[in-house]
Amino acid sequence: MIRILCFLFVLISTPVFAEERGSDCLSCHQQDSANRQLLASSHAGKLLCADCHGEDHAAIDRGESFVGADVCGRCHALQLKEHRNSRHGMALHTGWGCTRNEPERDKQECAFCHQQGSSLPISTVQCARFIKQSSEMGQIGCNRCHMVENSCGSCHGNHMTDAKIVRDPAVCAKCHMGPDHPQWEAWQTSQHGTLYGSIGEPDAPACQTCHMPLGTHDVSGGLTAPPSGKPYAQQKAAAQRNEMLDLCQSCHARSFAARDLQMADAVRLQTLKLVAEARTIIRDLDDRGLLDPQPKNRIEHPQRGQELVLDGAMLYEDISHIESLFFRLNKYAAAKTFKGAYHQNPAYTHWYGNAEVKLLLNDIKGEARRLRERVSQPGMTVDEPQDEKALEVLQKRYQRGELSDADYAEKKRQVLEQILQ
Amino acid sequence: MCFNRNMLKILLSLSLVLMVGCTSSILPLEISGSNLQVRPIARVSAAGPMAISADGRMVAWGGKVLTLVDLETNQRFEPLSLAPDSLCWSPDGSLLAAALYHDGQAQLQVLDRNGRLVFEQTLPGRVFRLRWSQAGGLMAGALQADSYKFGTHVTEHLLRWDDLWQVTDIPLYETTLMPITMARLGEHLYQTFDFDLSPLGDEVLYTRVHAPPAFSSTRHLILHNLRSGEERQVANLPLLGGTGRLAADAESVLVVDGQGTIKKQDLWSGALRQQWPGSRFDYSAATDLLIADGRLFLDQLEFFDLPEASSAQFSLGGKFILIAWHKSLYRLEGYSVAAVPELEPEILERLLKLRYLRSRGLIEPNEYLDAKEKLAR
Incomplete structure (x- = not known):
């Protein structure tokens, strides 16, 4: 009899508890800003707290309600x-x-x-x-x-x-600004951005106009290179470019927009060439054991150990001075140059970008000269014999694809001649 | 090292043919009409390691006890009542090194001609191969084995003593062998490690067990450059039996496959140069002479046979052969040995540098050979 009564109680009371799910939270959180914001949003009346956060209050307290x-x-x-x-x-x-192996991680x-x-x-x-x-x-x-x-x-x-x-471009600025990728600043101070400030949409484009057309959440449309920087294959790049030009065409002649983006492509390639030149100088110094400190004498790179890292995993801590210069050149100045060009911003393309790239390349060359000259000073000789070191340098350059088979063989032959003399 | 090798071979061939004629058996037969001399030394009660000094004067062997004989004075000493695992004489014949194993302890003892102890040292592992040369000093290959439930941890050390008895320990290899592999090896484990020093003193050839899970266990013959520490595998060997020796030219290796064949092959290309039948062998890098199953060879030229079931060993420099046959030891001498000419120090230094660069992969083997040829001009 008691069991039947219990069953009936549960049966009758279930809808009441369901009704209470949302109001349970509001009994404490009625005045919280979260609730006020929710009530002012398009989700008001459609979502209850538990729909997104779940019902395990203890888990929420533990910060597990992400x-x-x-x-x-x-x-x-x-x-x-x-x-x-x-x-x-x-x-x-x-x-x-992943920080699972890090001590005292959060x-x-x-x-x-x-x-x-x-x-x-x-x-x-x-x-x-x-x-x-x-x-x-x-x-x-x-x-x-x-x-x-x-x-x-x-x-x-x-x-x-x-x-x-x-829909406000300022929302993008939280991340897409600053010295490493100043897309927001480049746009804001370009003609697109200043027009947006004066006349607004629909005649002036915001970030979303070109990168999230028609409200798409695929922000990669129309871009010809992934975040790694290595351009897409030609076929994919052409399709992506056409996608962007379709958007440009709503305001510009397609040929005008195409020429403009082609110029930006050229600026990007020219800049990457300067970056490569700087990278080669530093690698050569590393091959010869001239970096100060050398990678083998530094705190280990968390992923690559005691090797020189100049790619996307490059750090700005525990590196030599010339690498610091390269970091600024590659990560800041080069990015400003071509992001400025793609966002039609002359000042970013030239003065914040191109000029800085070239000035930093000058500094890198000067520092490299200093490091090379320093070897000849007393107490600064390199441990290894020079012919052996020369062969090591040649081998590393060959392995990086900087020397052809024939050039590598010829340069080795020249070193061997010195050994035999 | 191998300059004028053809001339050297012809001279040695002629001298041997003139002296030995058609003699095919020298023990215990007397050989008339030749300069070959066989001198009986002693009766031995049990088989064991043996060694003859470079000048042929001193002989040592260990069956049940260590015995030394001075053939000049006919004095005989028994300094140790232990059977050694390995013996070798110093290049000048004044000192004898003996590797011993007793009560789980491996030890090196160095004795003078009268059997007096000159130096002793505890070793990190059991030693079945000692080598003493001008180029390398005294060297020992020690194998250390630590047994655990899950297997046996094996470490191979190359120990090298200088003139002041300071030792350098060069760890060559370590691995853990599964119980199933250990069951196959048993006490033979210690004999899986053998080594040889290049005639130029810069490279070591050694053997190591390769026992991957789910595959057959074998041994690898490894070339190790002492300066760079770089290694390369030269040949595969069976788990038990077989070894290798670096040839007189320092560019090829004699691979004893343990199955009845001795192959001379290029160290870097692996190209087969010569081949002989045989399992029991000794090789003199100083003279390029090979004894394979009792037959003495210079290249493919065979000069004489020793009796069946005899074992033979060259002295350092190759002027004498110590023969054990029917529980007796004999000294064979009188064959004219043309030693491989030594290089001038300046040329040797450059050659060693080229070999070091080759070991590091900084120059290719063909570039090394071209440079070596230019060096010889």
């Missing part, structure tokens, strides 16, 4: 799919590091790579620059941009999700 992109994707499936296919959806791949960080309760990583790529940072610096200086891979709130905000927020 609302990942998959939660939003339950309703916004198309947008999530577009986002996942774009470079925003790969943001962690371009700059993230366990909150797990949520940026792992869905709640899952050990499968969203991203398997580690970022050396992230690993080198303190937990706090990693959180503020890295995660708050790179979290975009798995957090719609990164652009939309967490509770006040009105579309007008994300």
Whole structure:
């Protein structure tokens, strides 16, 4: 009899508890800004707190209530799919590091790579620059941009999700600004940006106009190179370029826009050539054991150990002075040059970019000369015999593809002649 | 090292043919009409290591106890009541090195001609190969084995003593052998490690067990450059039996496959140069003479046979052969040996540098050979 009464009680009371799910939160959080923002958003009346955060209050208290992109994707499936296919959806791949082996790590960080309760990583790529940072610096200086891979709130905000927020180009500026990729500044001070400031849309383009046309969440459309910088294959690049020109055509003659972007392509290639020249100088110094300090005498690179790293995993800590110059040249000045060119900004292309690239290349050449001359000073001789060192340098250059088979053989023959004399 | 080798071979061939004639058996037969002399030394009670000094004066062997005989004075000493694992004489014949193993402890003892102890040292592992040369000093190959439940951890060391008895320990290899591999090897484990020093003193050839899970266990013959530490595999050998010796030209290797064949092949290209039948062997890099199953060869030329079941060993420099046959030891001498000419120090230094650069892969083998040829001009 008691069992039947209990069953009836449960049966009758279930809808009441369901009704109470949302109001349970509001009994305490009614006046919270989160609730006020939610009520002012387009989600008002459609979503309850538990729909996104779940019902486990203890887990929420432990900071495990992160609302990942998959939660939003339950309703916004198309947008999530577009986002996942774009470079925003790969943001962690371009700059993230797992901290599981780091001492005194902040366990909150797990949520940026792992869905709640899952050990499968969203991203398997580690970022050396992230690993080198303190937990706090990693959180503020890295995660708050790179979290975009798995957090719609990164652009939309967490509770006040009105579309007008994300249609403002300022929302992009949070990440797409600064010395390493000043897209926002380059746009803002270009003719596109100044027109946007004076006459606004629809006659002046914002970030979203070109990179998120018609509200797509695939921000990679129309771009001819991935974040790694190595251009797409010609066929894919041509298709991407056509996609961008289709947009340009809404205001410009297609041929005019095509010429402009082709000039930017040329600027980019010219800049990358200067970067390569600087990189070759530093590698040659490393081959000869002239960097100070040499990679073998430094704190190990977290991914590559005691080798010279000048690519995307290059650090700005524990490196030599000439590498610092190269970091600025490659990461800051070169980026300003071609991002300025692609955003039609003369000052960024020339003075912040091109001029800085060339001035830093001068500095690198001067520093290289100093390091080479220093070897001849007393007490600064290189340990290894010079002929042996010369062969090592040739071998490394050959392995990097800087010497053809014939050139390598000929240069080795010349060194061997010296040994035989 | 190998300059004028053809001339050298012809001279040696002629001298041997003139002296030996058609003699095919020299023990215990007397050989008339030749300069070859066979001198009986002693009866031995048990088989064991043996060694004859470069000048042929001193002989040592160890069956049940270590015995030394001075053939000039006919004095005989028994300084140790232990059977040594390995013996060798110093280049001038004044000192004898003996590797011993007793109560789980490996030891090196160095004795003078009268059997008096000159130097002793505990070794990190058991030694079945000692080598003493002008180029390398005294060297020992020690194999250390530590047994655990999951297998046996094996470490191969090359120990090298200088004139002041300071030792340098060069770790060559370490691996863990599974119990199944150890069951096959048993006490033979210690004999899986053998080594040889290049006539130029710059490279070591050594053997090591290769026992990957789920595959048959074998041994690898490895060339190790002492200056660069770089290594390359020269040949595959069976787990038990077989070894290698660096040839007189320092550019080729004699691979004893343990299955009845001795092959001389190029160290770097692996190209087969010569081949002989045989398993029991000794080789004199100083003279390029090979004894294979009792037959004495210079290249493919065979000069005489020793009796079946005899074993033979060259003295350092190759002027004498110590023969064990029917529980007796004999000294064979009188064959004219043309030693491989030595290089001038300046040329040797450059050649060693080229070999070092080759070991590091900074020059290719063909570039090395071209440079070496220019050096010889």
